Amino acid sequence: DAKTTQPNSMESNEEEPVHLPCNHSTISGTDYIHWYRQLPSQGPEYVIHGLTSNVNNRMASLAIAEDRKSSTLILHRATLRDAAVYYCILRAPLGSGGYQKVTFGIGTKLQVIP
């Protein structure tokens, strides 16, 4: 199974941009890159996903390297509410047999400093 590598923790000042990296050098050609985050004492919540092109939504942006071996989740303006554990996971395409069995790694714990 393709694995992801993320830093254990990062810090950011409030209202500054945050770039959360993820390495996935063994990604297959059809794997999607997903990001979820887990606020303290809550279940994970979806943030964003992508395949090859950069993606933007109301929560964040996802920048994917041209060779797809790494990606970066970008929070444009960190707030205290963004303090959470951020998970980068790879998933086979929807409808494929491998879609279901995905494990969330340790993720990156983001601390936002007021």
Next chain:
Amino acid sequence: NAGVTQTPKFRILKIGQSMTLQCTQDMNHNYMYWYRQDPGMGLKLIYYSVGAGITDKGEVPNGYNVSRSTTEDFPLRLELAAPSQTSVYFCASRAGTSGRDYNEQFFGPGTRLTVL
């Protein structure tokens, strides 16, 4: 919509006791999942279901059982509780394939279980 709800929020069990963790979703999702999260760790998939009457094992199924008699409910059963099952348990659901490339998972608030 209430989304994904889990009961109880907290529970303490003695070794050898059994219990059922309840999970209900009101979004008419076909797919449902059970994960466990040990302290300071990520989530590991225990069991999942692709629809009523269909379940399959995940990464760490030993010591657990599931059933899916309705679309809404996906209970997780612990038969003989062991200290190694002390963890936070999350239930999740998602819609089925619908022409999109991805359907996000929605997670419940979790059940914190301690086995002493």
